[in-house]
Amino acid sequence: MVTEDWEARCAALWERLDEFGREEFVQAMRDLAAECDPGDPVALFEVGGALDSTGFTEDAVGYYRRAVEAGLSGVRRRRVSIQMASSLRETGRPEEALKVIEQERARGSAEHGSAAGDDSALGYDSALAMCEALTLAKLGRDREGLSVALIALAPHLLRYQRSTVNYARGLVGLDPV
Template structure:
């Protein structure tokens, strides 16, 4: 598996490849694994997603999640699927998925990524104040100063009736 994943990672790292070439390389590597290998399906979905072929990516992400992924890939697949379906106009479903992921593990390694995509989904669903609040709360811990102030203001934005 490590050798296989290293070869997949090398495809993703090769910036000289066109989106079509990435798909072709990832598909060749995925063919080395069983047809229902969740990790291979996830990688195939990501290649299509990166190439802008969201409708194909959606099906592959859903299948990978259904079969089951390790925690990090599950989080990544959830974020990526939610972003994909937001682009396909399924904004309510995207929002629900991202809200659940955002709230699931507040201190997880991909929490800020979940927050970023959750904020985008909030904007797409007509909730820009809540989006700003989520984004600012994710940003606040990274500030060299004013963390407490920004966090307080971010919470205040979300609580103000509009």
């Protein structure tokens, strides 16, 4: 079962990622996850992330899928969609990645907060847009990808938000707002 102590140890392990070899880090995360139920969605997500972060991208996708099927929720649900879509894109399945992104976008904006306590909805919405932009580019749909990226960037600008959104919409033939 994931507890506050488990979360703290997981965060500490992530902070030490660069101190480990690839296989050693994955094993350390698997050992930590083994303290939870085998189908715990958070533990599955963290093992998937460890695999992904150490170059075992294909293996990560299976853990991400299992985490979603096990009911992963909150901000980690948004994160798993971003990470899984990125992994799918980079392993030659950009069409499947785009479906994951579209399904996640249909869920609405990310929830505020997480177990770690410092994640914002806007940041993960922007990260989802970044993943979508890269996936569209991988599919040869560069103008759409640029439009998505510019729309995601607009809220972070000090000025020109409306202009940026309208230019981005124009790239794909949409009317200004």
